[in-house]
Amino acid sequence: MNGRRILPAAILALAAVAACSKKAPETAPPPVNQDSIAKAHAADSAAKAAAATAAAASAKADSMAAAAAKRAQDSLAALESQKTKVRDEFKSKIYFDYDQSTLTDSAKAKLDRKIRILNANPTLAVEIEGHTDERGSAEYNMALGQRRAASVKRYLVQHGIADSRITIISYGEERPVAPGHDEDSWKQNRRAEFVITFGDVQPGT
Amino acid sequence: MRPSLALAAFAFGALLAPLALRAQDTTPPRGVHLGLHYQGDVKPGVVVGVVRGPWGDSVQAIIQRDLDNGDRVAIIGYPGTPAAQAVAQVSTGVNYVIWKSLGAAAALQMSFTAAGLHVAVHDVAAGTVLQARDFALPSTPGSADWRFAVHAASDELERIITGTRGIASTRILFVRGGRIVIIDSDGWGERVLTEPGTALSPAWQPQGKGFAYSTLVAHGWRIMLRDFSGVPGHALGTTPGGLNMSPAFSPDGAWLAYAHGEEDGVDLWEAPMSGLIATGPPRRVTVGRGTDNVSPSWSPDARRLVFTSGRLGHPEIYVADADGSNSEMLTPFSFGEEVYRSNPDWSPDGLQVAYQAQLSGVFQVMSIALRDRSIRQLTSEGRNEDPSWAPDARHLVFSSTRTGARELFVLDVESGRARQLTHGAGARLPAWSPPLAVAP
Numbered sequence: 001m002n003g004r005r006i007l008p009a010a011i012l013a014l015a016a017v018a019a020c021s022k023k024a025p026e027t028a029p030p031p032v033n034q035d036s037i038a039k040a041h042a043a044d045s046a047a048k049a050a051a052a053t054a055a056a057a058s059a060k061a062d063s064m065a066a067a068a069a070k071r072a073q074d075s076l077a078a079l080e081s082q083k084t085k086v087r088d089e090f091k092s093k094i095y096f097d098y099d100q101s102t103l104t105d106s107a108k109a110k111l112d113r114k115i116r117i118l119n120a121n122p123t124l125a126v127e128i129e130g131h132t133d134e135r136g137s138a139e140y141n142m143a144l145g146q147r148r149a150a151s152v153k154r155y156l157v158q159h160g161i162a163d164s165r166i167t168i169i170s171y172g173e174e175r176p177v178a179p180g181h182d183e184d185s186w187k188q189n190r191r192a193e194f195v196i197t198f199g200d201v202q203p204g205t
Numbered sequence: 206m207r208p209s210l211a212l213a214a215f216a217f218g219a220l221l222a223p224l225a226l227r228a229q230d231t232t233p234p235r236g237v238h239l240g241l242h243y244q245g246d247v248k249p250g251v252v253v254g255v256v257r258g259p260w261g262d263s264v265q266a267i268i269q270r271d272l273d274n275g276d277r278v279a280i281i282g283y284p285g286t287p288a289a290q291a292v293a294q295v296s297t298g299v300n301y302v303i304w305k306s307l308g309a310a311a312a313l314q315m316s317f318t319a320a321g322l323h324v325a326v327h328d329v330a331a332g333t334v335l336q337a338r339d340f341a342l343p344s345t346p347g348s349a350d351w352r353f354a355v356h357a358a359s360d361e362l363e364r365i366i367t368g369t370r371g372i373a374s375t376r377i378l379f380v381r382g383g384r385i386v387i388i389d390s391d392g393w394g395e396r397v398l399t400e401p402g403t404a405l406s407p408a409w410q411p412q413g414k415g416f417a418y419s420t421l422v423a424h425g426w427r428i429m430l431r432d433f434s435g436v437p438g439h440a441l442g443t444t445p446g447g448l449n450m451s452p453a454f455s456p457d458g459a460w461l462a463y464a465h466g467e468e469d470g471v472d473l474w475e476a477p478m479s480g481l482i483a484t485g486p487p488r489r490v491t492v493g494r495g496t497d498n499v500s501p502s503w504s505p506d507a508r509r510l511v512f513t514s515g516r517l518g519h520p521e522i523y524v525a526d527a528d529g530s531n532s533e534m535l536t537p538f539s540f541g542e543e544v545y546r547s548n549p550d551w552s553p554d555g556l557q558v559a560y561q562a563q564l565s566g567v568f569q570v571m572s573i574a575l576r577d578r579s580i581r582q583l584t585s586e587g588r589n590e591d592p593s594w595a596p597d598a599r600h601l602v603f604s605s606t607r608t609g610a611r612e613l614f615v616l617d618v619e620s621g622r623a624r625q626l627t628h629g630a631g632a633r634l635p636a637w638s639p640p641l642a643v644a645p
Binding site: 127136138140143146147153154167169170 | 383403424446448464467468469471497513515548633634
């Protein structure tokens, strides 16, 4: 260990001695010009003052911008939350009775609301998913899910929504939202879901 | 011989050739008779002899299990039984006295050869060799192909003993976790065949060239066709959307029936096929006028179909000609909200259609005879669905919840005996293969 430290120290000492021996003779410093010192001081102060003013102005601008940004953010957030409300309403599920694809009154009421949203947002396109509970044949349930989605689409088209804005797909019993083997779960799974495939909703529609 | 007779003999021999793929008859043709004589319900007792050498234990065990699973013979000498000791004592030799005392009607004396397995089938009562056979085995003992070859030997031995070929050298396709899986008839060698996704309803190509199934795609469901090489399959047709599901090959391989629906119900269609390739556009089979027609299954002569139809307002089994004409309800009409019958499968002997029916709120596997429309209930424990016949028209595979999880079971329709095939939970929609010449 000690052996290791001696070597670098020796090298440094040698270098210092070498540097000392190569030092150049000193020349006299130039005479001091008091005017230029004063000018330099004045220039310094002016620069400092200007910088201070700029900083102050910038800070004020920043805080104004910040305030404006915050106001904008707040209203964007408000708009976004309004949009979310509309989107959630549009995407709310409707439910079916066992082995049925007919629309209940409450389903129709929900669909009427979705029709208003579709009318107010002309770029909006949607895919309707048909789902079933787990009972019965997986293959027949695929057809039942398709029938449920088609039944919803028919209602929308009958109420004036363009056919080209709506696609349908069945998931049969393959995508349950509730995992249980009782009516509580089954009734949650007998459903149609609404997926936005193009466009978006405007707040307040 | 006259030329025409020679030609006829040649043609007959050519017909038989596929059956004799792995067997060479080494006994003289004179005096050979197929099948031992036994009465009615009594199952002939069979001793499966010891096989000496590495993998001999496996061969003995596989053949014992295959013959037992066929439900046509009674195995004498299962490990752990008193008879096992006597069988081990006879070992690879011949001992009609011991065999007779064990109650055996037939005894298999087996040994490995350079090419595979040599089996002498002894008629115990007659005290002579009934037939001797050589079965080729691949040189990879324990592999899936090797097991398949042993199963093929079991099937031929069952034919010699009982007159009916066994079903051991078959495979079963099914669905678990959205993927198509294959398994041997004895529950061995399960492997996944398709990529992650949502796949349903596998159906065998009748020459064992591959299979069809339906799979979820971007905006609907497509029918896919693929072989067993592992290469991803191709889609049937170019329908970009819509529901395409429940494919079924006709037994002659000439047609693929399937259900197709868009916004006005689901109907059955048929695409003309050569192997796994469609050779033309599909023709429409049912015109359901907005109702749902799914799950077709062909008669063995490919002239008729059974399928599930909701045209009455609830699902029932219908039968029609292959082009859709002359359709009528197969299951008898019964009044009641609970009626729900679906997933028919026509037995390979043409005599029965298995299906599932809701009884007291629970699905059971049923069978209806084509001749007199008499109905049998085949299951009673748990929820039982998706029946698929084995090539012997006596066994079928189905899914059941009787153990708590959804597993596949094999049922012997004649005795009612059921054995569990899968042990992984979530198994459904099984399809039993046709007779297979080679391991898929």
